[in-house]
Amino acid sequence: MAQKIELLKQKIKVFLKYKTLLNELVVRDIKVRYRKSVLGLLWTVLNPLLMMCVITVVFSTLFRQNIPNFPIYYLAGSLIFSFNSEATSNGLYSIIGSASLIKKVYIPKYLFPISKVLSALVNLGFSLVAMFVVMIVTGAPFHATLLLMPLPIFYVFLFTSGLSLLLAAATVYFRDIAHFWGVFVLAWTYFTPIFYPVTILPSFAMKIMQLNPMYHYVTYMRDVVLYGTFPGMKENLICFLIGAVTLLIGLWVFYRKQDRFVLYV
Template sequence: MNITYFEKFWKYKGLLIELVLRDIKIKYRRSVLGYIWSVLNPLLMMAVIATIFSYMFRFDISNYPIYLLTGQLIYNFFSEATNFAMTSIIYSGSLIKKVYLPKYIFPLARTLSSFTNLLFSLVAILLMLIFTRTPVTPVILLFPLPLLYALFFSIGIGMIISVIAVYFRDMLHLYGVFLTALMYLTPIFYPISVLPKFAVSIVEMNPLYHIIEMFRDIVLYGKFPTVQDNLICFSYGALTMIVGLIVFKKKQDNFVLYL
C-alpha cells in the first residue's frame, strides 16, 4: 500500500464511479418504483418484524420501530455489501483476464454501491422520526460517523472474503450461514439486556454491535458518542480495512489462475 498503489486508485476513480452507478442501475432496472424501494423495503420489513415481535415478546424498548430500523439498516448494508463484494472477482473473471485493472476496484465498487443504497434508505428513518414524533437533537448531525465506520468495516471484510471465495468456492455457501448467525448475535430486534451474561460477552465482541449502538445513540437517544465509542468503532473499521487491503494485494496476482 505505497504511494503508487494510491496513485493507481486515483487514476481509475472514473471507472470506480461508473461501476458503482452500473450496480445501482442494475438493481432497480425494470422496477416501477425504482429508487423508492430503498425507502419502502426497510419500512415494510420494519413494520412486519415490529408487529411480530410486539406480540411475541415484551421488550422494554421505547420507540421500538426506530430501534429496529436503525439496527436493520446497518446490518442489511453490511450483509448486502459483503455478499456482493465476495462474488465481485469471480463474476468479473472474464474482464480481469482480458484487461489490466486494479482488481480491488471490483469489491470496492460493490461495497460503495450498497453504501449508496444505505444513504437512500436513511429517508425511511427520517419518515419514522416524523411519524412517531421522536424528539430530534443537534447530535443527529453526527449520524455519518457510524455509517463511515460501517463502510470501512464492510470494505475490509469484503476484500478478505472476495479473496477466499476465489480460492475456496464453498465460501459462497458458508457465508450465508455466517450472516444468519451474525444477525442473531447482533441486537437488531432485541435489547442486549435480555441476554445472559455469557452471551453479552460474545455479542460485545461483534463489531456491528458497537456500530449499531452508536447509530442508535445518535439518532434515537440524542446521546453524544464518547471517545471510547469512537475508538472502538474506528479501530474495528480501520484495522479490518487495512488487513483486507493487505490480504487482497498479496493474493490478487494469482486470481487469474483460479478464475
C-alpha cells in the same frame, strides 16, 4: 520509509486514474439491481419500511418487547447491519463475477469489491430517508446528535470494505465460502441486538456480545439517532480500530493473492 511513501503515492495516483471507472461500476450495480423494476430506487425506501412494519408487529405485539420508539430502535440497527450484509454478500462474488473483464484488460482488482461496498452505501443513503419518515410519523425526537450520524457510517464502511476485500480474495480460491456466508450472516443477524434489547441477555452472553463488531456499530448508531448521546472516546476508538484493522488485513490479503486470481477465476 521514503520508498513506502513513494509507493503509497503511486497507489493513490492509480486510484485517482481509475476513479471514473469506479463510479461507472457503482452506477452499473445500482442499475442492474433495479432493472425492469417499476418502482426502481424507491425500493430502497420501501424495503426497510415494510420490514419495519413486520418486525414491529411481531416483536412489539406478539412477543411484547416493550422498547420505547421500537420502529426507530429497529431501523437504526437494521440499516447499518443491512449495509454490511449487502456489501459483503455482493463483494465476495465481485472478482469471480468480473472474470471476463479481469482476463482481458488491466484494472486494479480492488475496484470490484470496493464498488460493491459503495453501491451498498448509496442504498443505505436512500434507506435513511425511510428512517427519517418514520421518525416524523411516530413523533420521535430529532436530536442534534443526528449530525454525527456520518461517524458510525464511516466506521462501519471501513470494517465492511476490509471484510469485502478479504471475502472476495478468499472466494476466488474457496467457492464454498459463498454458500457458508449466507448462513453466517443469518446467525450474525440473531447474534446482533437488532430487534431485541441487550438487557435480556445473561452476563456471560453480554461478554461474548462485546466481541461482535456489529454490536458496537449498531449501538453507536442508536446512541446518536435515538438517544441523543455521543459515545465516549473509548467507544469511538473501538469502532475505529475494528474498522481500520479489518481494512488493513483485507488489503494485505487481497494484494498478496491478487496476482494469481486470473489462474482461478
